[in-house]
Amino acid sequence: MKKIIRALALILALSLALSLLAGCGGQSQSAEPAPTKAPEMSEELESELNAFSDEVIDPDLTCTITLGNWPADTAPASELAVFEGYKATMAKQYPNVTLVPDYYSYTLSNYVPMAKGGTAPSIFQPPFTDPQLLISQGLVGDVTDALAACGALEKFSPSYVEMLADENGRIYGLPRDGYVLGMHLNVALFREAGLVTEDGLPMIPTTLQELAEYGQIIREKTGKAGLVFPASETYGGWLFTNIAWNFGCVGDSALEYQDETGRWVCNFTSPEAIAAMEYMRDLRWKYDILNADATTTDWAGSHSLLGTGEAAMNFAADDSVDQPTANKGLPLEDFALVPFPAGPAGRYALAGGTCYMFSPDITPDQATALMAYLRILGKLPFLDDDIIAGMRADYAAKRDRGAPVLPAISAWNDEEYNAAKQAIIDEYCNVDMRLYNDFFDSISEGTITLRAEEPVFAQQLYRELTAVIQRVITRENADIYKAMNEAQESFQEYLDDEINNA
Numbered sequence: 001m002k003k004i005i006r007a008l009a010l011i012l013a014l015s016l017a018l019s020l021l022a023g024c025g026g027q028s029q030s031a032e033p034a035p036t037k038a039p040e041m042s043e044e045l046e047s048e049l050n051a052f053s054d055e056v057i058d059p060d061l062t063c064t065i066t067l068g069n070w071p072a073d074t075a076p077a078s079e080l081a082v083f084e085g086y087k088a089t090m091a092k093q094y095p096n097v098t099l100v101p102d103y104y105s106y107t108l109s110n111y112v113p114m115a116k117g118g119t120a121p122s123i124f125q126p127p128f129t130d131p132q133l134l135i136s137q138g139l140v141g142d143v144t145d146a147l148a149a150c151g152a153l154e155k156f157s158p159s160y161v162e163m164l165a166d167e168n169g170r171i172y173g174l175p176r177d178g179y180v181l182g183m184h185l186n187v188a189l190f191r192e193a194g195l196v197t198e199d200g201l202p203m204i205p206t207t208l209q210e211l212a213e214y215g216q217i218i219r220e221k222t223g224k225a226g227l228v229f230p231a232s233e234t235y236g237g238w239l240f241t242n243i244a245w246n247f248g249c250v251g252d253s254a255l256e257y258q259d260e261t262g263r264w265v266c267n268f269t270s271p272e273a274i275a276a277m278e279y280m281r282d283l284r285w286k287y288d289i290l291n292a293d294a295t296t297t298d299w300a301g302s303h304s305l306l307g308t309g310e311a312a313m314n315f316a317a318d319d320s321v322d323q324p325t326a327n328k329g330l331p332l333e334d335f336a337l338v339p340f341p342a343g344p345a346g347r348y349a350l351a352g353g354t355c356y357m358f359s360p361d362i363t364p365d366q367a368t369a370l371m372a373y374l375r376i377l378g379k380l381p382f383l384d385d386d387i388i389a390g391m392r393a394d395y396a397a398k399r400d401r402g403a404p405v406l407p408a409i410s411a412w413n414d415e416e417y418n419a420a421k422q423a424i425i426d427e428y429c430n431v432d433m434r435l436y437n438d439f440f441d442s443i444s445e446g447t448i449t450l451r452a453e454e455p456v457f458a459q460q461l462y463r464e465l466t467a468v469i470q471r472v473i474t475r476e477n478a479d480i481y482k483a484m485n486e487a488q489e490s491f492q493e494y495l496d497d498e499i500n501n502a
Contacts, residue, residue: 067101135164225310227283241465326401
């Protein structure tokens with residue numbers, strides 16, 4: 001039950017944070033979009049990077065930290081410039097702390113051997129699905145004392161403490177950001193298909209049935225995929241759970257639940273789950289709106305197909321809006337973020353996020369240095385000149401590289417900090433908020449219900465469901481009930497081995 005409590009707590013935290021969101025002030029009607037790509041750092045960004053203090057804060061702190069959150073070499077110049085600015089500021093304020101840039105793309109499977117072998121970066125960024133597992137296996141470092149020493153511990157949202165602490169209340173991470181799953185739209189394809197309003201805005205599919213119908217029109221009018229669906233690895237099952245909730249796989253019909261004895265039960269063969277999988281089949285065989293290579297498309301590939309104009313819609317969240325735009329060249333005026341479409345049983349959307357965690361062998365000095373580093377990045381809830389400079393540089397870089405600057409989901413309880421951050425976002429806003437307001441309004445106004453991911457062994461659950469999806473979209477006459485029953489038996493055996501009989 002503790003996992004369920006943590007999941008519900010995260011939903012509450014995200015709901016409260018999102019209720020404070022405001023649009024990019026005054027720019028909701030006719031904001032001028034930024035260039036898709038900036039070939040070099042703007043004067044404004046350079047000015048923001050020069051605003052950090054040169055004052056030495058602690059000349060005695062001595063250690064080396066490896067920065068696993070460093071941008072890849074292929075990242076936009078403005079993003080790399082920002083991180084070089086952060087590094088230069090650390091060198092001035094903490095002259096005996098050595099920072100080693102190390103781009104690291106976290107996955108659970110590649111992190112575990114690194115942590116056990118002593119090669120994990122000092123700081124990395126896992127999703128909120130993994131902290132409790134990493135903590136329970138001793139694969140991450142305790143930073144409670146460092147958080148307390150810098151004054152951040154008291155500003156934590158209690159629900160995030162639940163997500164990032166062990167049973168004794170010791171904390172092993174801190175939140176980077178939250179997200180809510182919705183849909184990314186390639187507005188240019190909507191225009192080409194004639195699916196726009198009198199104002200030239202895309203006609204948003206408000207239901208899963210409309211999504212299928214609009215996708216069919218887009219396929220017929222443009223020849224492109226109406227919907228890109230990444231059905232490889234665990235991605236397909238992950239997205240399918242959100243579809244299944246909207247078909248009624250919640251409460252007594254949930255995909256997994258605890259019975260009256262406390263035993264975890266897999267429930268893939270409920271009428272609601274079968275109906276959701278039949279919908280997946282229809283997307284492929286009745287409406288023919290899916291990308292041709294769905295079984296090999298991953299998360300990055302889905303963003304690429306949308307950004308390059310090969311697909312019109314993609315299930316994705318507010319934390320990845322830079323992928324099809326800044327990274328793949330889709331102009332901001334041709335991009336929209338909209339709510340997850342409703343199903344026969346209502347409208348639900350996944351709420352999750354990303355956190356910062358630390359290597360298991362982290363020392364107290366390294367933990368102190370990493371808190372200083374995160375303060376410079378503007379990721380700790382304080383307001384001083386360096387914090388403001390860090391936030392301003394972050395959003396200036398987003399605008400420089402053509403990424404949408406949007407309202408943020410805050411994980412901290414400090415109202416002054418949240419208000420100051422939103423004011424900076426308003427200043428750097430570079431989009432027409434009419435392409436985003438429906439998404440944020442659906443959350444702040446409560447017209448969509450936020451849910452956390454499935455509570456136990458979610459990644460294995462996704463893997464089983466992805467296999468079913470792959471069968472259904474490659475075999476027109478696949479027996480859906482049989483496939484779902486086989487997946488149910490397999491996952492039930494996994495649950496019994498891992499938790500019920502442990």
